[in-house]
Amino acid sequence: SRRWARAMAILQELEEKCVTPAAKLKQVADAMTVEMHAGLASEGGSKLKMLITYVDNLPTGNEEGLFYALDLGGTNFRVLRVQLGGKDIGVTNQEFAEVSIPTDLMVGKSEELFNYIAEELAKFVAKEGQDFQVPPGRQRELGFTFSFPIMQTSINSGNLIKWTKGFSIDDAVGQDIVSELTKAIERKGLDMRVAALVNDTVGTLAGGRHTHKDVIAAVILGTGTNAAYVERAQAIPKWHGLLPKSGEMVINMEWGNFRSSHLPLTEYDAALDSESLNPGEQIFEKLISGMYLGEIVRRVLRKMAEEACIFGDTIPPKLNVPFILRTPDMSAMHHDTSTDLSVVGDILKSTLEIPDASLKVRKVVVEICNIVATRGARLSAAGMLGILKKLGKDVITDDENQKNVIAMDGGLYEHYAEYSKCLENTLKELLGEDVSKTVTFEHSNDGSGIGAALLAASHSQYR
Numbered sequence: 001s002r003r004w005a006r007a008m009a010i011l012q013e014l015e016e017k018c019v020t021p022a023a024k025l026k027q028v029a030d031a032m033t034v035e036m037h038a039g040l041a042s043e044g045g046s047k048l049k050m051l052i053t054y055v056d057n058l059p060t061g062n063e064e065g066l067f068y069a070l071d072l073g074g075t076n077f078r079v080l081r082v083q084l085g086g087k088d089i090g091v092t093n094q095e096f097a098e099v100s101i102p103t104d105l106m107v108g109k110s111e112e113l114f115n116y117i118a119e120e121l122a123k124f125v126a127k128e129g130q131d132f133q134v135p136p137g138r139q140r141e142l143g144f145t146f147s148f149p150i151m152q153t154s155i156n157s158g159n160l161i162k163w164t165k166g167f168s169i170d171d172a173v174g175q176d177i178v179s180e181l182t183k184a185i186e187r188k189g190l191d192m193r194v195a196a197l198v199n200d201t202v203g204t205l206a207g208g209r210h211t212h213k214d215v216i217a218a219v220i221l222g223t224g225t226n227a228a229y230v231e232r233a234q235a236i237p238k239w240h241g242l243l244p245k246s247g248e249m250v251i252n253m254e255w256g257n258f259r260s261s262h263l264p265l266t267e268y269d270a271a272l273d274s275e276s277l278n279p280g281e282q283i284f285e286k287l288i289s290g291m292y293l294g295e296i297v298r299r300v301l302r303k304m305a306e307e308a309c310i311f312g313d314t315i316p317p318k319l320n321v322p323f324i325l326r327t328p329d330m331s332a333m334h335h336d337t338s339t340d341l342s343v344v345g346d347i348l349k350s351t352l353e354i355p356d357a358s359l360k361v362r363k364v365v366v367e368i369c370n371i372v373a374t375r376g377a378r379l380s381a382a383g384m385l386g387i388l389k390k391l392g393k394d395v396i397t398d399d400e401n402q403k404n405v406i407a408m409d410g411g412l413y414e415h416y417a418e419y420s421k422c423l424e425n426t427l428k429e430l431l432g433e434d435v436s437k438t439v440t441f442e443h444s445n446d447g448s449g450i451g452a453a454l455l456a457a458s459h460s461q462y463r
């Protein structure tokens with residue numbers, strides 16, 4: 001019928017606009033490398049902030065004692081206590097609690113958010129068992145993982161540049177996040193010091209390095225996306241401080257804000273961006289990360305409903321609700337292996353209140369998920385190629401033991417198998433057979449929390 005032909009035309013156009021052949025990905029990677037140089041050259045020199053983290057030493061394995069971590073970065077936050085055994089022993093004991101952040105706190109006042117966090121932290125400390133003991137007279141110390149762009153002024157201070165990922169708390173922008181947290185901790189009467197402020201990518205890098213000495217970079221694919229890597233201090237022209245003894249500095253790229261004319265953008269991306277809380281910003285993030293993938297799919301489905309009536313003569317009202325189709329639902333539909341695509345049917349029904357999509361339509365839905373996820377995964381591989389290029393590790397070097405590990409974390413990477421498989425295959429494709437043997441991925445499960453505790457230990461006041 002004419003309607004079905006229209007649906008197929010929309011699908012085909014989506015596919016054409018989202019293609020990411022290797023040649024295009026290499027242009028994206030080159031653009032990433034160029035922006036990395038520009039961001040390191042001067043403050044504000046690039047869309048990539050390339051933030052100096054004040055982490056010039058990664059964990060050695062000798063860290064010892066009881067440390068806490070608090071991870072705030074998306075929909076949930078986690079508190080963690082970690083017992084570190086010292087010399088090559090590593091983590092001997094750990095416990096965590098996870099709490100979701102009420103959505104009204106994500107767009108309210110700074111004091112309310114930090115009061116809530118400090119309250120949960122205090123509850124966690126209050127539940128401490130016999131296995132975890134702080135030596136008498138010693139203050140508890142915390143590594144604070146805060147996954148939003150921060151202009152750091154030291155290892156444990158820094159001002160919030162902007163919010164991302166659906167947070168928007170105006171009075172916190174420009175403030176020292178550690179002092180906001182510290183004030184809330186004091187209001188709760190808790191005796192705890194923030195020893196390190198780290199981005200989740202930096203925490204993941206630190207946690208990854210602790211278990212694997214060849215970790216050179218970390219990439220997060222969760223609600224948002226970001227990357228950090230170890231740079232030579234000499235290669236950071238904008239750094240005017242003393243050169244660190246190690247000769248190295250961890251850089252938090254804030255790669256979610258990358259953009260380039262080579263990125264394959266569609267009308268759906270443009271509309272999503274302009275209707276978002278941060279139009280014009282975080283364009284790379286809006287193409288590849290968990291907060292947005294399902295939303296892109298929703299927008300395509302709505303267009304097909306409007307112009308090709310794939311769900312009948314009226315547009316299902318739920319299809320008009322932003323962010324109603326979440327990436328975990330998209331992922332479940334994408335992975336549906338049943339012959340009648342019953343999972344797709346169930347999700348269309350439960351989330352979008354579409355009761356009776358035909359098999360033909362269900363197949364189209366899966367294909368849309370595939371197109372959107374594939375584009376995202378391939379673009380994240382291109383970003384990783386950009387980092388390897390910057391480090392000269394996209395080619396075979398003189399080093400006979402050339403081995404580079406990328407620590408990975410985030411719910412999207414962890415749970416969306418088609419996505420992570422595609423990402424890894426694409427990086428192989430881009431690097432070629434020989435080089436790709438030297439690069440491996442390591443899923444650093446909750447590395448960011450442990451990494452933050454390790455960094456708190458190495459920056460302890462009792463060191």
Ligand code: ADP
Nearest residue numbers: 074075222223290327328331410411412415416
């Ligand atoms: P955050 O990024 O908020 O710190 P996570 O790393 O746990 O937290 O990532 C959570 C995100 O991961 C969710 O917002 C969602 O986009 C994505 N995600 C979680 N589960 C799945 C899933 N089963 N399939 C696809 N994406 C998922």
Ligand code: MG
Nearest residue numbers: 073074200222
């Ligand atoms: Mg996180």
